Amino acid sequence: MKEFIIEENEAGQRFDKYLAKLLREAPKSFFYKMLRKKNITLNGKKATGNEKLQKGDAVKLFLSDETFGKFAGNTQVERAYCQLDIIYEDKDIVVINKPAGMLSQPADDGTPSLVEYLIGYLLQKGDLTEEQLQTFRPSVCNRLDRNTSGMVCAGKSLAGLQFLSEIFHDRTLHKYYLCLVKGKIEKKSHIKGWLHKDQKTNKVTVSREKIPDSLAIETGYRPLGNNGRVTLLEVELLTGRTHQIRAHLSSIEHPLLGDGKYGDREFNRQYTGEGVKYQLLHAYKLVIPQTGQTFTAPVPELFYHIITEEHLEEAYHENLERNMGLRQDDHTGGDRCDTH
Structure with a gap:
């Protein structure tokens, strides 16, 4: 049995969306079946998957280690390390001065991007754990060309990502x-x-x-x-x-x-x-x-x-x-x- 406690970055989403991140290699039919059979429970009770998660909710998976490992897939999230030029940071967002030559987001050739450097920075700083990375990925919210330098905004939390995504989408920034x-x-x-x-x-x-x-x-x-x-x-x-x-x-x-x-x-x-x-x-x-x-x-x-x-x-x-x-x-x- 494995138990996961819902944290702030997982709260607010549907239960089935959370399970899709936790068991990213599993077909949807699998975890719906496990929900029906109470092999996956929410706060000790049978769930349907459309519940909205709250901070502090307890998710239990009555699965073997072999089954969990098979459907969780490779949980290793790419990260890289360097000294970032931080312009501003709070608990939800970080603004980074990206140097020319650095990719904003991951590319197919495996070259480290600002996303991997951000994850490495937050892990090193203690603002992010390996366990949290299983269901939440910090990310940048605007992209600069590789050889354009300057400020890139990133969300450290779900609230930060949602706020930045909204203001970039609405062009109010x-x-x-x-x-x-x-x-x-x-x-x-x-x-x-x-x-x-x-x-x-x-x-x-x-x-x-x-x-x-x-x-x-x-x-x-x-x-x-x-x-x-x-x-x-x-x-x-x-x-x-x-x-x-x-x-x-x-x-x-x-x-x-x-x-x-x-x-x-x-x-x-x-x-x-x-x-x-x-x-x-x-x-x-x-x-x-x-x-x-x-x-x-x-x-x-x-x-x-x-x-x-x-x-x-x-x-x-x-x-x-x-x-x-x-x-x-x-x-x-x-x-x-x-x-x-």
Whole structure:
């Protein structure tokens, strides 16, 4: 016999949904049969599976170790370890400054992603146990391209995941990015278009008119400064589509510096000697109106180096002081994870 006590992260869901996570390899017919035969009970009583679980409920499984092991499957959850740059954390959510080069979510090639690093961090910190991982998985709630740096929000608890999922879905959370783009931009603007993704190439195209299978996009931007050939831009992501900022700005002839997919090859080549191998795009500010919170993350060291090389550091620092309250000498975010 095995007994499980329902904790906060399992509470609120249907009993059969919980069992599907606990016995992930079992067909639904199996645990419904076990419920009918009282081989699985809830608080010592026969259950149907549609009960809503409450914190403190006792679940008993009168199954052999062999049967439980067979249907529980491989309960080992992937995890990885590195020093994460934590911007904010409470009991439900954590905001992480992701370095460029790190995946936001797991990929087929087995490369560790921020999800595995998050699980490793929470296990190491003691905020998560191996037993809890059997029925609850902390996860990130927004995705950044691999080579885009900046803030990613993750839910540590079920309540945290639900809250973040809601505000991302409803677009009530405001997301701001910093980037360096080709050309001179002097006025802020709010641009709209239609984005179509080619699944085979994982590349998108932007058009002014709707085409089949395209999605509406909106992007707001505000120039912070320019030197005639490069502009430091603050971008507000009003819709969150694949490669939206990169493709949308490229479509108006202001591609991101370093962008190998949507950028200007000749323009990018001028910066290869500075170590620029990917787009200089950084998710630097999140605003949550519901809680009155604003989170900020300074740009990575390479990004700041190019800002200074282009003599745009004054515009950058003015923006930091105005919007983030940072000292002028606190300009670099921590690239602390070895992702190679």
